Amino acid sequence: MPFIPHTPDDVDQMLKTLGVSRVDELFDEIPPALKIRELPASVPDALSEQAVTRLMRERAHGDAPGLCFLGAGAYDHFIPAAVWEIVTRGEFYSAYTPYQAEASQGTLQVIYEFQTMMAALTGLEVSNASLYDGASALAEAILMACRIQNQKGGGSAVLLPEALHPAYRRVVETVLEPQLIETETVPYDRKSGLLEPAWLEARLAHGGAGVLVLAQPNFFGLLDRVDTWTDHAHRLGMIVIALVNPTSLAILNPPGTWGDSGADIACGEGQPLGVPLSSGGPYFGFLTGRKSLVRQMPGRIVGRTRDRDGRPGFTLTLQAREQHIRRARAMSNICTNQGLLVTAATLYLSLLGPTGLARVARACHAQTRLLVESLTTLPGIRPCFPGTPFFHECPLVMDQPVRPFLEALSDQGLLGGYDLGSFSPELSKAWLPCVTEARSPEDIASYRSHLEALLESARQAPVRNPTPTH
């Protein structure tokens, strides 16, 4: 029997101890009408480990991932082998939340080191032990900012950029809706792709806004004047939330030093730091902030303290914020962090160090620039927002709808980027490619030649109609 150690003798002895003749008798408090004899046949019979292995290999084999120039919130970086060799050690893999601190110093110290690294990357003073993913981290950051504004009687409106990941927007709306918190959208400037300055200035002058979310890079991969907007928002008593890409922070000005006083909270998707794409999860979200705001922070937090012999050690702290203590009055219902992924990120950042991470970030940028330069030599292709600085994604536009081309590329095993037509119909000729350090210059050349061939055949005969996307 899979995973059950009991021999028939064991069972007999145990039943004797219990004074019952069959295990079924142990369920005699359950109303008989509720009991079923067996599950429906739609639950299949058991497979051996060998048979399951065959099945999963077949399925994985059919899902050839393809050459990935797709980003849009999940990034294909190289992950050193040591990361997951260590992460999947049973002592990390099969431990639980470190409630018994003395028996969990490994996990707790990893989290403390992680908190230190995330604080350093974002340039802020404190970090939590992670949240579910980047989108839920943004939602929790907004709830946190609203609690702070609520406490000090500040403005209540939340300003979200239009050039925000569409799924992040939907997660934020899902979480904020029951709290009756309203959001407003700051449009992007159709020329630069950045926050529309006139609109935002007028909105800020109008008053009543409490929270400003600055995405750097924004969903288009573009880099904004975050210093100016941070200072402007702070003059009006607003809380500034920085939504950032952690790889980019090896080279970009970190949120803690934006403008004169820095963003108040930073958050984002941690996946680029050693977590495989893995069909969308598990990833982790990070959340850092000013020390003065820590008591409004959601999620687990690890602190260093001393044991009864005076030696340093680690424990979960500030638990009075959390659901298992505060119940209905907790900061959040969150009951876990993403421990294993945080372990991966801590290993990844240790292996790369400040120099390695900066090299990865620079390589991503340089290769994206190379792709942009290379593809824009093709007829009809140009940057969507020429002249605007970008990190490792950059919107391009062609003179016809892009979706059939992206589908044809995918048929050839190449994921060419995110179809911006699904972001907004006005961008149906635009797409968002991404290049990381994991692609080679030959991969970029291959992208160009595939697209060139498709453009050529489209000139001779229109590309087939778009099939429905799935």
Next chain:
Amino acid sequence: MTALIFEHSRPGRRAAGLAPEVEETIDDLPAVLLRTRAPFLPEVSELEVVRHYTRLSQQNFSIDTHFYPLGSCTMKYNPRAANRLAMLAGFLDAHPLAPARTRQGFLSCVFELQEMLKAATGMQAVVLNPMAGAQGEFAGMAMIRRYHRARGDEARSEVLVPDAAHGTNPASAVMSGFRVREIPTDRDGDVDMQALRAAVGPKTAGIMLTNPSTLGVFERRILEIAEVVHQAGGLLYYDGANLNAILGRVRPGDMQFDVLHLNLHKTFSTPHGGGGPGAAALGVGPRLEPYLPVPFVVRDAAGHLSWAEEDSRPETIGRLSAFMGNGGVLLRAYIYARLLGRSGMRRVSEYATLNANYLARRLEAAGFELAYPRRRASHECIVTLKREARELGVTAMDFAKRLLDYGMHAPTTYFPLLVPECLLIEPTETESPETLDAFVEAMTRIREEAGRDPDKVRQAPWTTPVRRLDDVRAARELDLVWRQEGGPDPV
């Protein structure tokens, strides 16, 4: 404490061989956007990293190394096959936005898991997008809110939660826009029906229940509760934290629940990972089906699998994650479910219940007091150490810490809140009777020690990497981020 990774750092030291092999220039980026000082990250060799984190791992108790009877957490063996097969390249390297037609293998696993869990829970539809149990609770309660509002029934602002419930239940209800009203439990661990009848009314949006409850007993009057709440116009939420006790034997749908979540990291044995990642299944009956969060996998007439998104689900409460939940965790749950099969699932509850009742009976025979001695245990049992606390001056926490010296992780302590000095003990089906006997032996010896030399127990643990930690100091003198003494600002 092991030295921090930062303390191994030496300027200029590198883990070689990990640098990118391509051009790295950023001379086109405006200087104002750039960082002026490198982030404070360690500079260490690859061996130092591997050795450091291997050592840290050895400072953990885990299922793979220790008996881990943490009540309500279902710390069962996590099959290695599930991990290895979920990490096959075809799954691991797949971008979440890759077209569904190139992901039929992965989608078939998710779809089949949805179908199996429908059958195992008796619900009309199951989706797998919540990234943890608490997110499933939030989504379920948000759906209940949406349901009442869609009917113009906006007065339903109150959610009933038994006093023994997990803390996430009231917290999730509040996050979903409700007020919480607590319902007391009677002497034998069932919901107090008189209090329930008095509490329900036109404000009742629903009730959140765990069955078997967190008291380690089956709620016997569940059908009566369902009737009372439904007649008052409320809906029933099932917290599946304890499904391990009844898998393959009793289905929440048959108990008249309208919505539920299951913790796949409990019943379906995906790893707890030191506190995550989790994953939850969210199941609904017909009334809430339109409001399910997206995305989830659907199959068309031709057998083609795709993601149902907002365009085809206009009444959805929305999204919970940037992509499609914790896919890698779902694969592990799927593999486990295939290894168990139909009869294996039923065996889970059979042996989990056998183990818990055996442990309860043996502890009772050894002179420990059960919180609910007149009841069958479910898959877990509660011992109250109030007599030991009174007579010997050692608390449940002291027992918990001393168990660590005996090489066993402590059970859950001081939960549920209404049982004084309690240990909530969940052995799971994957432990042998010898392990259970060893636990009873350890408990018995600790009680003897407490009579003879109480400080040995009060000051435990003695053998762990650190002794008992000062939590008050941790909260008062916050040290959350390392800073080298006299060193530069880490920022």
